[in-house]
Amino acid sequence: MVDYGIKKWSNDSFIIKDGEVKVNFGSKPSLLEITKKIRQTGIRGPILLRFPHLIKKQIDTLYKEFQRATKSFDYSGKFSAVFPLKVNQFPNFVASLVDIAKEYNYGLEAGSKAELVIAMAYNNKNAPITVNGFKDRAMINLSFIAAKMGYNITVTIEGLNELEEILEAIKEFGEPVPNIGLRIRLHSSGIGIWAKSGGINSKFGLTSTELLEAVELLKKNGVLDRFKMIHFHIGSQISEIGPVKKALREAGNIYAELRKMGAKNLSIINLGGGLAVEYSQHKNLQTKNYTISEFTNDVVFLLKEISKQKGVNEPDIFTESGRFVAANHAILIAPVIELFSQEYSEKNLKLKKENPPLIQELYELYKSINKNSAIEYLHDSLDHMESLLTLFDLGYIDLQDRSNTEILVHLIIKKSIELLKESNYQELKRVQDRVQERYLLNFSLFQSLPDFWGLNQRFPVMPLNNLDKNPTRSASLWDITCDSDGEISFDSSYPLYLHDVDLTKEEYFLAFFLVGAYQEILGMKHNLFTHPTEVTVEFNENGYNLKNIVESQNILDILYDLDYDLNDIQSRLKSNIADSNLINKEEKERIFELLTLLLNENNYLKVSLKKE
Numbered sequence: 378m379v380d381y382g383i384k385k386w387s388n389d390s391f392i393i394k395d396g397e398v399k400v401n402f403g404s405k406p407s408l409l410e411i412t413k414k415i416r417q418t419g420i421r422g423p424i425l426l427r428f429p430h431l432i433k434k435q436i437d438t439l440y441k442e443f444q445r446a447t448k449s450f451d452y453s454g455k456f457s458a459v460f461p462l463k464v465n466q467f468p469n470f471v472a473s474l475v476d477i478a479k480e481y482n483y484g485l486e487a488g489s490k491a492e493l494v495i496a497m498a499y500n501n502k503n504a505p506i507t508v509n510g511f512k513d514r515a516m517i518n519l520s521f522i523a524a525k526m527g528y529n530i531t532v533t534i535e536g537l538n539e540l541e542e543i544l545e546a547i548k549e550f551g552e553p554v555p556n557i558g559l560r561i562r563l564h565s566s567g568i569g570i571w572a573k574s575g576g577i578n579s580k581f582g583l584t585s586t587e588l589l590e591a592v593e594l595l596k597k598n599g600v601l602d603r604f605k606m607i608h609f610h611i612g613s614q615i616s617e618i619g620p621v622k623k624a625l626r627e628a629g630n631i632y633a634e635l636r637k638m639g640a641k642n643l644s645i646i647n648l649g650g651g652l653a654v655e656y657s658q659h660k661n662l663q664t665k666n667y668t669i670s671e672f673t674n675d676v677v678f679l680l681k682e683i684s685k686q687k688g689v690n691e692p693d694i695f696t697e698s699g700r701f702v703a704a705n706h707a708i709l710i711a712p713v714i715e716l717f718s719q720e721y722s723e724k725n726l727k728l729k730k731e732n733p734p735l736i737q738e739l740y741e742l743y744k745s746i747n748k749n750s751a752i753e754y755l756h757d758s759l760d761h762m763e764s765l766l767t768l769f770d771l772g773y774i775d776l777q778d779r780s781n782t783e784i785l786v787h788l789i790i791k792k793s794i795e796l797l798k799e800s801n802y803q804e805l806k807r808v809q810d811r812v813q814e815r816y817l818l819n820f821s822l823f824q825s826l827p828d829f830w831g832l833n834q835r836f837p838v839m840p841l842n843n844l845d846k847n848p849t850r851s852a853s854l855w856d857i858t859c860d861s862d863g864e865i866s867f868d869s870s871y872p873l874y875l876h877d878v879d880l881t882k883e884e885y886f887l888a889f890f891l892v893g894a895y896q897e898i899l900g901m902k903h904n905l906f907t908h909p910t911e912v913t914v915e916f917n918e919n920g921y922n923l924k925n926i927v928e929s930q931n932i933l934d935i936l937y938d939l940d941y942d943l944n945d946i947q948s949r950l951k952s953n954i955a956d957s958n959l960i961n962k963e964e965k966e967r968i969f970e971l972l973t974l975l976l977n978e979n980n981y982l983k984v985s986l987k988k989e
């Protein structure tokens with residue numbers, strides 16, 4: 378049976394049972410059951426499911442692993458961490474996160490003023506806040522206000538000018554002064570598509586010369602005691618452990634040198650983020666080469682070693698991993714609304730009395746195909762189709778002939794799939810790569826999987842049910858935008874096989890997993906498809922609750938966000954109806970009511986099971 382690599386990427390959070398994919402927690406509901414329950418309320422289109430218990434699982438793992446490692450190496454530094462808000466700033470995610478964060482004293486990281494405002498409003502009082510990114514005076518002022526609120530806040534300096542702004546702010550605001558962190562520019566860098574944040578040419582951090590200057594400046598102004606943390610971040614989704622170790626050695630030595638220079642309150646090394654997530658669902662592909670245990674062991678061991686060598690205190694360890702914490706909490710459910718080959722049914726076949734010989738031959742292949750001849754006939758029919766399409770281009774056959782060709786070839790494909798699916802599944806898959814089924818999904822790839830569009834990042838995908846049957850169609854996935862980039866085409870390096878379903882008889886949904894990090898905020902409103910309807914699934918003793926249901930924006934709200942004047946739009950629509958001389962008065966009223974209803978619906982397709 379095909380399991381879509383669930384054991385590899387799901388980390389036991391999801392399982393396949395009774396032909397359905399189920400949440401491996403609490404009452405173990407199937408995703409199909411949850412989806413149907415949500416659709417019962419009339420909601421159509423894509424749905425983003427959030428699972429807070431999976432956020433907790435990740436935070437718990439992070440803390441437990443670091444605690445285990447520090448204990449086993451008898452390491453005296455403490456561990457703490459924050460969540461970088463840029464990975465997911467959506468309110469229902471943040472609400473669950475800070476609720477779970479309380480018991481761990483897990484904080485928030487902000488990279489812009491707006492993110493800092495989120496942290497200042499929602500962070501748990503004793504948990505840390507870190508501020509990264511380029512800062513103006515207003516952002517520094519916000520940090521001082523946060524310190525006055527009582528937050529344990531650290532401002533990480535990216536350049537000397539920011540430090541000068543802080544010194545100015547100290548004069549204005551006085552105590553309490555936020556902790557000061559220095560972002561160091563490492564010689565080493567990460568690898569992979571997200572590894573642009575480290576390295577000597579990176580956008581961020583102070584060079585060695587600037588570090589020395591910064592320490593002098595702090596000393597001169599009598600605030601060296603505020604300098605608590607050094608920070609680096611070598612990139613996201615670090616696929617190999619090697620670069621992490623290299624960066625740690627460099628950072629550990631910088632830490633020790635700075636301590637020796639008199640930075641006596643410097644006690645924290647902030648490793649930034651970068652912990653990778655396993656996105657691959659295919660057997661021989663692996664996106665990361667280490668486990669969280671290996672990662673934590675290496676960090677603790679290396680820092681212990683360097684501290685001993687250099688005769689300094691073992692530093693506290695601080696991380697800002699975001700992808701690792703958020704990715705697995707969200708799943709995108711996309712309804713399949715069409716299989717393109719479904720129109721090719723026998724009842725549409727309109728053979729003539731006299732058919733072109735190749736079409737006659739196709740018909741005979743179709744009638745006589747059996748298990749033994751299936752592969753051969755399938756190849757023959759594909760060749761015949763090529764020839765017949767050429768004949769059409771040259772004007773030798775007509776449109777009816779062309780339609781008959783397409784129908785017959787698809788009927789042969791379907792019949793051979795039926796004949797081979799038990800006996801020769803591997804060969805069938807091989808042949809199939811030439812004849813794919815196209816699945817039209819009610820979602821926007823630009824909105825919901827922007828990293829696929831921008832970086833070719835693949836996400837695990839699987840159907841919600843039929844998992845007790847072998848999928849027989851090699852699948853290309855199309856979204857509903859009018860853009861040819863809105864497609865995940867079949868790729869034999871990452872083959873996806875789906876079921877041949879009759880959408881007039883059953884619904885079929887695909888789920889994209891690990892979409893909880895970065896995808897929501899990077900999502901684009903191409904064709905004005907906005908954030909999908911979202912629902913939080915929260916488990917309790919009796920099962921689960923669906924809460925925080927936020928339906929995808931309605932058409933008027935979408936236009937309002939683009940700064941359209943809604944009154945103007947509505948009065949124009951109204952007068953266009955009133956002025957039309959194509960409709961009579963009663964009809965005008967009815968049309969206007971209908972239009973008003975439509976303006977209040979979301980922009981995704983509103984389709985249900987198609988009855989024949």
Ligand SMILES: *Cc1c(COP(=O)(O)O)cnc(C)c1O
Nearest residue numbers: 610613614650651697698699700
């Ligand atoms: C983006 C970023 C992170 C989070 O990185 P992940 O790969 O999501 O863990 C952490 N710290 C800083 C400074 C960042 O810019």
